[in-house]
Amino acid sequence: MLLSRWCALMVCAAAPLFALAAPRCLTECTPRIGIVSAFGAEADILLAQTQGKRSHVVSGKTFTTGVLRGNPVVIVLSGVSMINAALVTQQMLDHFRVERLVMSGISGGINPARRVGDVLVPERWAMPMEVYWSDDARVPSPCGSAKADVGCLGLRLARGADGQPLPSFSLPASGAASVPTGLFMRENHVLHAGNAPRGEYRFDYPVDARMLAVVRTLAPALARCGPRARQPSGAPDPAQCVAQTPRLVIGGRGVSGTAFLANPHYRQYLFEQIQAETVDMETAALAHVALVNRVPYIAFRSLSDLAGATEFNADVGALFSSGLAETNEAEVTLAFLAAWKKQGARP
Structure with missing residues (x-):
C-alpha cells in the first residue's frame, strides 16, 4: 500500500517534468x-x-x-x-x-x-549587426594583452579569410580622414544537443x-x-x-x-x-x-x-x-x- 502511494506520488511529481521534456508537435x-x-x-x-x-x-x-x-x-x-x-x-x-x-x-x-x-x-x-561596440578603430582587447581577446566576455569577434578580425565600420568625413564608429562584427554562440555543453561560435x-x-x-x-x-x-x-x-x-x-x-x-x-x-x-x-x-x-x-x-x-x-x-x-x-x-x- 505504501509502495503504491509512493509510486503514485512520484508519477504525479514527475508529470510536469515529462511535459516540459515532451517532443515537438x-x-x-x-x-x-x-x-x-x-x-x-x-x-x-x-x-x-x-x-x-x-x-x-x-x-x-x-x-x-x-x-x-x-x-x-x-x-x-x-x-x-x-x-x-x-x-x-x-x-x-x-x-x-x-x-x-x-x-x-x-x-x-x-x-x-x-x-x-x-x-x-x-x-x-x-x-553582422551583432557587434562589439568599441570606442575607436583599434581591435579591442578587454580580456588581456592579445588583440581580439574578448573571450572573458563570452564573445568572439568575426574574422576574415586571413584569420584576422574584420575591420570596424567607419563613416566618411570631409578630407582624407574617416570617422571610426568602433563597431566590430562578432560571431554568435550556438548551443544545441549535438554540441553541448560547450556549444560553438559561428558567423554564417x-x-x-x-x-x-x-x-x-x-x-x-x-x-x-x-x-x-x-x-x-x-x-x-x-x-x-x-x-x-x-x-x-x-x-x-x-x-x-x-x-x-x-x-x-x-x-x-x-x-x-x-x-x-x-x-x-x-x-x-x-x-x-x-x-x-x-x-x-x-x-x-x-x-x-x-x-x-x-x-x-x-x-x-x-x-x-x-x-x-x-x-x-x-x-x-x-x-x-x-x-x-x-x-x-x-x-
Whole structure:
C-alpha cells in the first residue's frame, strides 16, 4: 500500500517534468514543410493555393496547415524583426512536426549589381549587426594583452579569410580622414544537443545543401509587370512595370539585423568586407533557430531596392504598387515546392 502511494506520488511529481521534456508537435504531428513568410501579401498568395486548409492559433498567431504543390505544409506570417522571426519559428517547431523550413519575403539590396525585383537565394546567412561596440578603430582587447581577446566576455569577434578580425565600420568625413564608429562584427554562440555543453561560435548559417540543389534546377517565369499593372483598357501599364525582367540569383551571403538599413555607407561596408548580397530583418534569426533545432532551411528574398539609396528609382514604386514583389516571390516558392515534390523528397 505504501509502495503504491509512493509510486503514485512520484508519477504525479514527475508529470510536469515529462511535459516540459515532451517532443515537438504539441498541436499536430504530420511531417510538414514549414513556411515562414515575412510579407503578408505573399503569404496570402500561398494560402490561396493551399488545399485542405486548417487554422491553428498559437499565442495569438495563426498557423495554417494544408497541402501546397503536393507537399504537406504549415504556413505562418512572422511579422517584421529578428525577435518576431525567432519567436514564431520556435513556436512552429514546437507545435508542428516541421522537418524543413522555408523563409520568404522582401529584402534590400547590398550588391549594386542586383536589380529591383530579382529573387535572391543566398547559400548562407549572417548577423553582422551583432557587434562589439568599441570606442575607436583599434581591435579591442578587454580580456588581456592579445588583440581580439574578448573571450572573458563570452564573445568572439568575426574574422576574415586571413584569420584576422574584420575591420570596424567607419563613416566618411570631409578630407582624407574617416570617422571610426568602433563597431566590430562578432560571431554568435550556438548551443544545441549535438554540441553541448560547450556549444560553438559561428558567423554564417549555411542553407540546406539538398534544398539548394533543387533551387538550382528551377527556371521560374518571373514577371516584369505585377497583376495590378493595368491600364483602364486592361493592357499592361509600362509605368507600373520594372525596367528589366527580374532574375533568380543563387548563391552568396545574405545578412539580417535588428536595424532597418537605410545607410549607404554601411551597405558599402557590408559589401566590401563580407560580400553580402542582400539584407533583411528576419532570415538569420530563423537560421539560428533552425540550427539549434537541427532543422534544414532555405530562404527566398525579393529585392525591393538598394538599401539606403537616396536617388529616385521608379522600379521601387512599381514593385509594390503593381503587386510584383509578392507575385515573383510566391512564384519561386511554389516552383521550389513543385520541384521538391517531383523529386519524391520527404518534407
